[in-house]
Amino acid sequence: MRVGINSKALKQFNGDGLVSLRTALVDVVELSLAEVDFLELGDKIVEHALRVKDIYKIDYTIHAPYQDSEVKYLRVDFGRRDPAVLEIMDEVFNIAHEIEADTVVIHAGDMHNGKSFENAVNNIRDVAKIASDYGIKLAVENIYTNEIGIKRLAELPEEMLRLIEEVAMDNVGVNLDVGHAYISAMLHNRSLLEWFELLKDYIIHMHVHNNFGINGIPWDKHLPLDFGRINYIKLEKYINADNVILEVKRGSGRSIINSLEFLKCKKSALIC
Template sequence: MGSAKIGCKIDEVRVDGSLRALARDLRTFSVMGLDAVEIPPHGLDVIKCGRLDPRRSREVRRILEDFDFTYTLHAPNPLNLMDRTQCELHVEVLRATLEFAECLGASPVVVHCGRYVPEEGFGHVSSAPPSEADCRAMRDQERYWLDKLAGEFPAITIGVENARPYCYYSPYAYGESLRALKAQVEAVGRPNVGITLDIGHAHMSAGHHGWNFLEEVADVAERVRHVHIHDNFGGSVAPTEKQQTHQIPFGRGDNHMPVGWGGIPMKAVLSLLMPAYTGILMMELRSRYFDYIEESKWNLECLLEGLAEPRGGSVPMVFAGA
């Protein structure tokens, strides 16, 4: 079913700036036989106030060079090229991320799609949604900076990631819609700007907005340059709902569970992407599932090869509620 590599992210909260923790988790990933690892510069204190820390970058690079992984990067989560108050700082954070990727020879770099209202502002900014004119201006702003930075770093692919929905606040980001994200990427018009398809986020958005999940994925497949794969049941939550232990019993939340544990029709999704997609299937699991990364890898391999049914807590359903 294709020749995609399988990888896993380094969890930024789990390592929390510790290079010992980074090396420890990389050793574990090596024993598991993973092909690729996604590195969070924000989890390693590589970027400070919009600037790359050269000494810290060298320290991280020395550790990474001890392993035979393909490396990708995930830009800091709050980065928002549509920010209207500190746009220059957000641009500098992304530029520093791209400089770090260049230092490591890492690609793609994952960037969250722009948000009209950032998650950090939920409940603290005006509850009135921005006007359509404001939304257009913010998308224009994001396109401008994506175009400029992609031109500065032509050897690095920038993968703009689709967003998860939130009860009471959606649509807070145009990228809740894969088709809108595709339109934005195509408007940038750079060969090194594409989509990071977060399968879990797309599953939640389809349920929340009443879209056809598989049709959405099929429509953007040709623009996908990177994939985040993890499982959930599709139910959306309010931003104040943080505890996974309270969400999972009700099939709600952005669970980031091991592949095969939720309700996403993974085989159908992969069949839409493969074999044309030959990039990395990056497992993006919450740190609470660290002990099940190898099982998630096995389940994914089985789906790719069609050898067996997934193990674990798989439930044959797709949450259809909003």
């Protein structure tokens, strides 16, 4: 298991970053391409990522753009059939290949109509074939129905299981986002453990962070592990994947380091 953190939380990648790699001491950084114009800035992104990789001796995974990404013309929604998606994802895989990232996280997309699930299956299968040429694995992330009621594909564990089994590609697995699953569990009166139990054979990647469920806006706060309603001490035996990424957007540096120490089982303010 490699323990990592998202690039947006790092000072080496973001001027407003929360912590430095000098103190985070992670194995892997998840480089997000969801907030940048990587078609325009791809060479600079690769150059900087390789420089950081050389200095800090880290590996990379990549988070691909998705349906709500900041750069609108690079948004990827697998719930629609759009030939441009393949071109966008091919560039994602090219960047991943150049920085030696072996896993790319994707979202399944939105539920637009009765064909959206079938579209997602076909799109992900097509993209997985391209990824396979690069030797890259895809990790499909679970997303919650949001605050204004937009339904996400493969939100519930049985829906994700069906999606992965219908895609039926050896290089496609699940990115279990624990914070998102907790929100979905509250929305649909389900147990959080269902996501771990139903998807256990396919989980290759995890995003871990905390929140207060559907209490307060936004729901998806991406807090450190020791601040929120998810009890990670009780979940400890389930937190295991090829990559476990602390995906935080706010919180103190100390709390973030505590969360990483918990995940690495070194020491923590939490009980490891």
